Amino acid sequence: MFIDDPVLMSRLLTLLTLSFHIFYATVGVGLPLMIMLFHWLGIKKDDIHYILMARRLAKGFVVTVAVGVVTGTAIGLQLALLWPNFMQLAGHIIALPLFMEVFAFFFEAIFLGIYLYTWDRFDNQKKHLLLLVPVAIGGAMSAFFITVVNSFMNAPGGFEMINGELANVNPLLAMFTVAMPTKVTHVLATAYMTIAFTLAAIAAFRLMKGSHKAYYKKSLNVMMKVGFVFAIAAAIIGDFSGKYLAEHQPEKLAAAEWHFETDEQAPLILWGILDENNEVKYGIEIPFALSILAHSDPNAEVIGLDQFPEEHHPPLIIHYFFDTMITIGMFMLTLSFVFLVARWRNWTFVDKKWYRWLIVMGAPLSFLGIQAGWWMSEVGRQPWILRGIMTVDEGATTASHVDLVFFFFVLLYLILGVGTIVVLRKMFKDKPVEKELESYAGGDEQ
């Protein structure tokens, strides 16, 4: 109809669905932990502010969960609709974690429903808090199982190919591939980090608007702390991811780093542009850093793209995705570190407007970091859908009308995205913190 190329359109539609879903998925993984933390702080310190934070966040959470559920359903079905050849093969080897993910999500959904509707049913608040444990575990397990599938696509294992036929399939080994540990932990740490910085950003923004001071200050302080912890974790795991790539997917690391020739004492290049001769211009060069990232040794040899046939080179644009992710990660790490030091030393510049604006920027930046990370991971696996075994061209559907379907999904996500923003804004505008606190002070709960 518009573009009669099922492979290209399947890729674009998958990119669209995943990029949209990851916003909600990140919230779904990260937010329950923060709600739990606030709820626990509220009980421990007997502070109504923290309890109210948990309550308000839980209410908003339902809206994002709903969209997360339906876009998650979409990606689940699209895997088979857009990549039927891939799913036929993958179904034999990696169906187990997909199946487990459904259970994890089921578990999460049930307890979230119970938690939301039982605020006033328990005399002992701690019992109510316990209901959040399965929600947070379910969210983390969902992320775990889905990332396991993605790891498998990057580093297939747990089976043998004998004369083009599958043999000796071991579903458990297929789950625990070499890519799995770094990928899973990186996804989890960055989700927690992103949500913490997003909540900090909201608090900073409300403080500038002159909303309830004590309430938002508490929220800001706690979230910057949590964000800092997970930013450090993400950076450390990121370093391990570099070592994983150097060992098992060197072409991805080489493409991300524009490392064309195998070399010792390799420098890390940030940003820059490529000229016609594939020479890097205007880049920031950090000597030895790539060798250190890849092998913890400044003199180590790092494999370059010259070791791979041209048709197996990932697109070089992933350099920018990679750098976006790293730059944002470092920025957030610094921002939260300075904030914590300033709080400790009682420096007041972090309460100035310009610093608050930096914290507010942290929310969109963190989400951009997540997107960039996934683009780097997925585009960097090209041309493979299952590395070394099946290319995206071989995996894609041959059906017509993928372009038409793509168009309708653009519309759908537009409606869902706008709807989410409108509903969340209205929800919190109609019931500002001050108003809700008053109703508690009066002793009445609606």
Next chain:
Amino acid sequence: MSLEIIGITVLWLFLFFYIIVGSIDFGAGVFNAHSIINGKQHVLSKVIQRYLSPVWEVTNVFFVFFFVGIIGFFPDSAFLFGSVLLVPASISIILLALRGSYYAFESYGSQGHRGYAFMYGATGILIPASLSVVLTISEGGFVYMDDGQPVLSYELLFTSPLTWAIVVLSIVAVLYISSVFLTWYASKTEDQEATGIMRKYVLIWAVPLIVAAGGIIFELQNHNSAHFDSILNLWWMFALSFVLWAVTLWLIWNKRKYGLAVWLMIGQFAFAFFGYGISHYPYLLYPYLTIYDGFTNEAMAISLIVVFILGMMLLLPSLYLLLRLFLFDPKYVKGKRE
């Protein structure tokens, strides 16, 4: 019992759960929209909201469970159905997405918007209709092979009376299942007026249900005689289903034992649904795919079954807790808890 049979039985059971729970949900949306248009919303909305609020996500998971499970147990079905269902399944996804998210937007955001309620009701009819097309396609005759790639003929599909018979049955079944359940639920809330309205819906949709179901069996005779013959071999299951339907109707007509009526109705659909499923055996898609040639390897099948059992041990108590807290909590049902 072979692994293939265990796999398909588990999946069919989950599809059956989805059809029952989903129908209650879809139908409730339709009745809600209808009552708003008629200006009787205060009577039904409260009852419907109270049932739907805590359980709506759970409904969706049954559906996801089914299609993830079928890809796991029968990977070849991912290839065949995945290739031909691009358009119909995408329509279903979009409708499900609109429905799920708008439900959340409405009930947690801006309440009582007529447009939302209307759209919510409309998806309750369109989703079962679009999903039912998958069953039609599985009867064969609409898919042909072109250079090893399966292709769906939309022309044949949309001009076949079988397609439309199945669409009609899916919609009527949704309304019937939902009204039987809501009659009982409304009576539990001791809301006389709502009970009366729901009971009337049951009486309206009972006969069209049987007519539509009979129509499909009749159509199958022309379309897929092999399937028709195996349905006749299982005549007793469908006869039992018919008897359960009659008893349900009798109870509701006489305003007696609504709770029992719900169980009989579930039994009626169980016999019909499993009768249909067993007679479909061994085909997943006539004539290209049976459960035997599309089955996964033994290691995967066993691990899926083990995970299924472990998962159920985790989920059944949780589901029980959910139902006890909401559906069967006398105070909550009567709206005394918020």
